[in-house]
Amino acid sequence: MNTVTTLKTVPLALAALLLSACSLAPVYERPASPVAADWPAAVAPAVQAGDTAAHEIRWQDFFQDQRLKQTIGLALEHNRDLRVAILNIERARSLYQVQAADRLPTLNAGLSGARQRVPDLVAPGGHGGVSSSYTAGVGVTAFELDLFGRVRNLSEAALDRYAATEEARRAAQISLVAEVATVYEAVLADNRLLELSQQTLASRTESHQRQLQMREQGASSEFDLRQSESLLEAAKIALAQTTRQRALDENALTVLVGRNLPAELLPAPGTHWDSKVMNELPAGLPSGLLAARPDIRRQEALLRAANANIGVARAAFFPRISLTGAFGSSSNELSGLFDSGSRAWSFLPQISLPLFDGGRNQANLGAVKADRDIAVAQYDKTIQVAFREVADALAGRATLGEELRAVQAQEAAEQVRYNLARQRYDGGQSSYLEYLDAQRSLFAVQQQTIRTSLAERQNRIGLYKALGGGWSTAGSQG
Numbered sequence: 001m002n003t004v005t006t007l008k009t010v011p012l013a014l015a016a017l018l019l020s021a022c023s024l025a026p027v028y029e030r031p032a033s034p035v036a037a038d039w040p041a042a043v044a045p046a047v048q049a050g051d052t053a054a055h056e057i058r059w060q061d062f063f064q065d066q067r068l069k070q071t072i073g074l075a076l077e078h079n080r081d082l083r084v085a086i087l088n089i090e091r092a093r094s095l096y097q098v099q100a101a102d103r104l105p106t107l108n109a110g111l112s113g114a115r116q117r118v119p120d121l122v123a124p125g126g127h128g129g130v131s132s133s134y135t136a137g138v139g140v141t142a143f144e145l146d147l148f149g150r151v152r153n154l155s156e157a158a159l160d161r162y163a164a165t166e167e168a169r170r171a172a173q174i175s176l177v178a179e180v181a182t183v184y185e186a187v188l189a190d191n192r193l194l195e196l197s198q199q200t201l202a203s204r205t206e207s208h209q210r211q212l213q214m215r216e217q218g219a220s221s222e223f224d225l226r227q228s229e230s231l232l233e234a235a236k237i238a239l240a241q242t243t244r245q246r247a248l249d250e251n252a253l254t255v256l257v258g259r260n261l262p263a264e265l266l267p268a269p270g271t272h273w274d275s276k277v278m279n280e281l282p283a284g285l286p287s288g289l290l291a292a293r294p295d296i297r298r299q300e301a302l303l304r305a306a307n308a309n310i311g312v313a314r315a316a317f318f319p320r321i322s323l324t325g326a327f328g329s330s331s332n333e334l335s336g337l338f339d340s341g342s343r344a345w346s347f348l349p350q351i352s353l354p355l356f357d358g359g360r361n362q363a364n365l366g367a368v369k370a371d372r373d374i375a376v377a378q379y380d381k382t383i384q385v386a387f388r389e390v391a392d393a394l395a396g397r398a399t400l401g402e403e404l405r406a407v408q409a410q411e412a413a414e415q416v417r418y419n420l421a422r423q424r425y426d427g428g429q430s431s432y433l434e435y436l437d438a439q440r441s442l443f444a445v446q447q448q449t450i451r452t453s454l455a456e457r458q459n460r461i462g463l464y465k466a467l468g469g470g471w472s473t474a475g476s477q478g
Contacts, residue, residue: 038286114134171298204231231440309368400459410445418438
């Protein structure tokens with residue numbers, strides 16, 4: 001067989017070997033769900049036919065407040081944690097491309113030259129002198145024939161890790177959208193509490209001044225005066241605490257957005273809640289979380305990567321064949337490098353078979369199997385945490401609405417009680433202590449109304465996040 005025929009049959013032989021390659025990785029099967037098929041009966045919502053799944057509702061459609069939507073848009077553009085998640089995707093994509101390149105031979109073109117002088121004393125036949133050699137050609141270096149799927153499984157594992165970073169980015173966006181909305185709502189609540197504290201302080205200041213005048217006239221006791229003073233200082237404490245909390249929440253919002261928030265987007269003092277700032281959410285079924293939650297999909301991608309690594313470890317028990325070859329031209333003169341008769345080639349296959357490694361390959365296989373089992377446990381744990389988050393949010397939805405209505409009714413009753421107590425006190429029909437008690441109770445229940453309203457709204461945001469909302473491949477920002 002001549003040289004040309006030999007070189008033509010090499011690619012055909014390589015193709016045949018590659019096509020016959022097999023994979024030693026176990027067939028991947030999704031683990032059984034570790035949670036119930038339905039939500040707890042006490043909080044289970046009715047599932048309506050045609051309901052839009054929460055994860056399919058874009059955050060731009062879920063939130064109705066325009067300033068909040070602009071704030072979320074800025075956060076998706078400037079938040080540093082989300083930026084790191086995006087850069088991790090780029091890194092994982094590059095690593096996958098590096099690993100995938102090993103499945104194809106690498107061709108290198110080279111040109112080399114050498115010139116040396118050999119003394120007569122050491123030269124064969126006693127005739128030394130100066131010799132030259134020049135070589136130019138194309139070669140393949142140590143290309144592995146993937147007979148047992150080692151390289152393929154390494155590539156598959158890298159692809160799954162890349163998919164995991166994609167899901168991590170989506171999970172980061174969901175968390176960011178929910179955090180921005182949650183803190184934004186907290187600032188709105190701070191505004192209401194701040195307004196209430198200022199009104200209460202003004203009212204108690206006026207009442208205390210009246211007590212001072214009455215004390216000077218001997219129409220009030222020292223006890224009533226100190227009661228009035230105590231309530232006044234309590235109002236100052238509440239105002240200081242609310243002012244500090246509003247500053248803290250504004251700082252948290254600035255960090256989440258990643259830049260100073262424009263003044264026109266920051267909730268202004270006196271801003272009140274709109275009752276229609278968020279859409280209602282269908283809860284769906286627990287099985288829907290597998291498709292809706294990026295953190296679950298991320299863990300499953302890592303599980304698939306761990307499964308592929310078992311194939312890599314198993315392949316280590318079998319022979320590895322690598323090929324090195326070159327084809328080109330060689331001459332002892334640079335000018336004759338491409339002359340007729342200067343053609344040169346080499347073909348150097350190499351096979352290695354593990355005979356004794358002290359148990360290294362077996363230990364390696366045991367380690368990657370343990371890694372796979374750990375990945376299964378982490379996948380199950382992620383599903384269980386997701387199930388609990390949704391169940392908790394549903395429990396909140398089932399009770400917070402009723403709690404808010406009860407607190408609002410209590411506030412209305414306390415307002416009437418306060419008005420009557422003031423009228424009775426001004427008319428001399430009741431003691432100052434009764435009036436102060438009504439004033440103190442009204443302030444406390446007004447604060448509770450605001451905090452319960454905040455909890456109810458933040459719970460809705462938490463349910464949206466727990467159901468996988470906040471990420472949409474169509475029209476999502478960031």
